[in-house]
Amino acid sequence: MCGIVGYVGDRLGVPIALKCLSALEYRGYDSAGVAYIDNGKIYTEKRVGKLVNLYNSLKNKIIPSSCAIGHTRWATHGEPNKNNAHPQTDCNGILAVVHNGIIENFDSIKQDLIAKGVKFNSDTDTEVFAQLLAYNLCAKLMHNTMHNTAHNTIKFSKKTIIKALNKTIQQCEGAYAVAIVVAGIDDCIFFAKNKSPLIIGKGEEESYLASDTPALLGFANKFYSIKDGELGYIEKNKIVVFNDNLENVKIKFQQITIKTEQVMLGEFKHFMHKEIEQGASSIIETIDRIKKLKVLQKIPPKIFEDKFNLHITACGTALHAGLIAKYIIENQLRVPVDLDYASEFRYKKPILDAHSVCLFISQSGETADTLSCVELAKQKGATTIAFTNVPASRMESIVDFVVPTGAGPEIAVASTKAYLAQLAALYAFIEYLAIILKKEIKFNCGMIKNLALKYSHQDYTKVLDDIVEEIKNEESIYFIGRGVDYLLALEGALKLKEISYIHCEALPAGELKHGSLALINNNSFVVAVLTQSNLIEKTLNNIHELNSRGAKVILISPFTNLENFVYKQIYIPNVNDLLTPFVAMKPLQTLAYKVSISKNLDPDKPRNLAKSVTVE
Numbered sequence: 001m002c003g004i005v006g007y008v009g010d011r012l013g014v015p016i017a018l019k020c021l022s023a024l025e026y027r028g029y030d031s032a033g034v035a036y037i038d039n040g041k042i043y044t045e046k047r048v049g050k051l052v053n054l055y056n057s058l059k060n061k062i063i064p065s066s067c068a069i070g071h072t073r074w075a076t077h078g079e080p081n082k083n084n085a086h087p088q089t090d091c092n093g094i095l096a097v098v099h100n101g102i103i104e105n106f107d108s109i110k111q112d113l114i115a116k117g118v119k120f121n122s123d124t125d126t127e128v129f130a131q132l133l134a135y136n137l138c139a140k141l142m143h144n145t146m147h148n149t150a151h152n153t154i155k156f157s158k159k160t161i162i163k164a165l166n167k168t169i170q171q172c173e174g175a176y177a178v179a180i181v182v183a184g185i186d187d188c189i190f191f192a193k194n195k196s197p198l199i200i201g202k203g204e205e206e207s208y209l210a211s212d213t214p215a216l217l218g219f220a221n222k223f224y225s226i227k228d229g230e231l232g233y234i235e236k237n238k239i240v241v242f243n244d245n246l247e248n249v250k251i252k253f254q255q256i257t258i259k260t261e262q263v264m265l266g267e268f269k270h271f272m273h274k275e276i277e278q279g280a281s282s283i284i285e286t287i288d289r290i291k292k293l294k295v296l297q298k299i300p301p302k303i304f305e306d307k308f309n310l311h312i313t314a315c316g317t318a319l320h321a322g323l324i325a326k327y328i329i330e331n332q333l334r335v336p337v338d339l340d341y342a343s344e345f346r347y348k349k350p351i352l353d354a355h356s357v358c359l360f361i362s363q364s365g366e367t368a369d370t371l372s373c374v375e376l377a378k379q380k381g382a383t384t385i386a387f388t389n390v391p392a393s394r395m396e397s398i399v400d401f402v403v404p405t406g407a408g409p410e411i412a413v414a415s416t417k418a419y420l421a422q423l424a425a426l427y428a429f430i431e432y433l434a435i436i437l438k439k440e441i442k443f444n445c446g447m448i449k450n451l452a453l454k455y456s457h458q459d460y461t462k463v464l465d466d467i468v469e470e471i472k473n474e475e476s477i478y479f480i481g482r483g484v485d486y487l488l489a490l491e492g493a494l495k496l497k498e499i500s501y502i503h504c505e506a507l508p509a510g511e512l513k514h515g516s517l518a519l520i521n522n523n524s525f526v527v528a529v530l531t532q533s534n535l536i537e538k539t540l541n542n543i544h545e546l547n548s549r550g551a552k553v554i555l556i557s558p559f560t561n562l563e564n565f566v567y568k569q570i571y572i573p574n575v576n577d578l579l580t581p582f583v584a585m586k587p588l589q590t591l592a593y594k595v596s597i598s599k600n601l602d603p604d605k606p607r608n609l610a611k612s613v614t615v616e
């Protein structure tokens with residue numbers, strides 16, 4: 001994971017790098033650091049913990065440098081301490097590197113460099129990259145018999161640096177997006193990318209690098225998503241990109257407009273709260289965008305002829321949205337759907353061919369596991385369709401068709417509004433598929449929009465108050481449901497566990513008695529989701545089983561006359577059975593949010609997690 005930025009222009013670089021980094025902190029917050037060049041010399045400043053620690057250490061300093069790189073870390077190699085924080089430098093202070101990704105063969109390179117006398121200062125694979133690049137630069141230098149000169153006083157040409165960088169990336173295996181400053185070159189940042197995201201942003205008389213486009217909001221308005229294997233450099237008025245044969249690449253910028261208020265907290269204390277409240281507008285915006293851009297019509301109907309087979313692949317919350325799509329497609333269209341966690345799909349030798357249509361769901365469009373499945377599907381000749389939320393993401397650039405979700409920037413690590421946007425996009429796709437397959441379905445996008453509009457002000461913050469106080473110190477909470485309700489329970493449990501650190505487990509209600517009921521006693525809390533009218537009695541039976549063991553059942557349901565059978569009921573709107581996911585998720589998300597804040601945790605930045613999981 002990790003977030004990286006780079007700035008070169010006429011303004012002071014460090015404050016800009018810090019500002020851009022603040023929008024990337026969701027990618028990791030174990031440590032943060034910047035490197036800048038002043039009078040040809042490289043300086044670094046790093047702090048352990050959140051970005052605010054780095055910010056406080058720099059806030060009273062005026063650093064006269066207009067070229068800076070920055071990093072916010074999610075630790076992979078080496079504990080989160082200052083030595084392991086980025087930027088990493090080589091032992092001669094020739095260059096500084098910020099990196100997102102994993103250099104898989106770092107250890108063998110490191111041993112090789114140690115044998116050649118290179119001294120290491122950290123446990124990171126990034127330092128290995130920095131040392132190797134410096135070694136490759138200097139090896140060239142030695143060859144040119146200039147080895148008596150102190151290395152950090154030599155001015156390398158950009159051509160020499162690019163050649164050494166190309167050699168370095170050929171030697172490194174794995175995923176990387178790197179930004180590099182080199183001593184002696186004041187106004188230039190070098191970069192290279194493979195599998196981890198990296199964007200070039202262009203502003204007036206200034207250029208940027210960043211892990212994603214929202215990080216450059218208010219700074220750049222034209223973007224280029226660097227492709228795997230590309231490398232080059234940015235200057236304030238010049239962008240140079242090469243392919244791995246060191247041939248010049250002509251790049252085309254994409255104009256993307258993001259409004260400032262989309263990434264500000266506004267009246268809210270936390271992004272997660274703001275984003276839960278934006279659920280309804282995400283649904284509406286997604287449907288409007290899909291209709292306006294006619295994106296579904298670009299998917300040729302012929303791919304759904306004859307022997308087509310459908311696959312859905314995603315991770316986490318996106319997978320939970322996919323589970324609902326699978327349920328509706330099978331239930332309504334009677335078309336079988338294979339669904340897999342991306343991390344499982346890629347290693348199970350999936351059965352794919354030219355008749356396969358693979359749907360990939362990803363908020364970020366950068367999740368490493370999902371991306372590798374896209375590549376696999378492409379190799380097998382399958383048609384690939386991505387449902388993504390971040391424009392210019394890597395996934396968008398490699399799939400055959402993109403169905404954009406319109407959630408706008410999602411900052412909180414736990415996904416909320418993007419889940420609803422994914423559902424809206426998937427339902428729109430199902431509606432389109434029904435037309436192609438000439439099948440009838442009992443919903444349409446207009447109904448979903450109306451429902452989102454009608455219930456957008458539904459507020460669960462007050463009704464959950466008592467429950468939150470009661471469950472916040474629990475060690476374990478179970479979630480149950482049947483059919484679609486089980487799929488909602490899965491997402492409700494994921495939300496609560498990831499930001500409250502309470503162990504939460506979702507079960508199909510009917511499965512309870514096949515094992516897990518053994519764990520239920522009179523201290524247990526169980527959240528039961530019941531939105532499907534044909535399953536009221538069945539789920540109620542399971543609630544009775546729980547009641548008999550003393551469990552306290554919190555029921556999320558629109559149905560009346562159930563209150564007497566449960567500890568507490570949270571009423572949700574009563575809508576078409578197929579559309580309940582659009583109204584049942586808000587109380588589950590709100591419950592998770594409220595438990596997290598009642599425990600004085602930071603719901604936007606849960607421990608050990610990052611928003612974009614760009615490592616396997």
Ligand code: F6R
Nearest residue numbers: 316317318362363364367414415
């Ligand atoms: C949970 C959450 C994660 C993501 C998962 C996939 O709240 O946010 O489970 O859903 O990491 O991320 P994307 O959708 O970016 O591929």
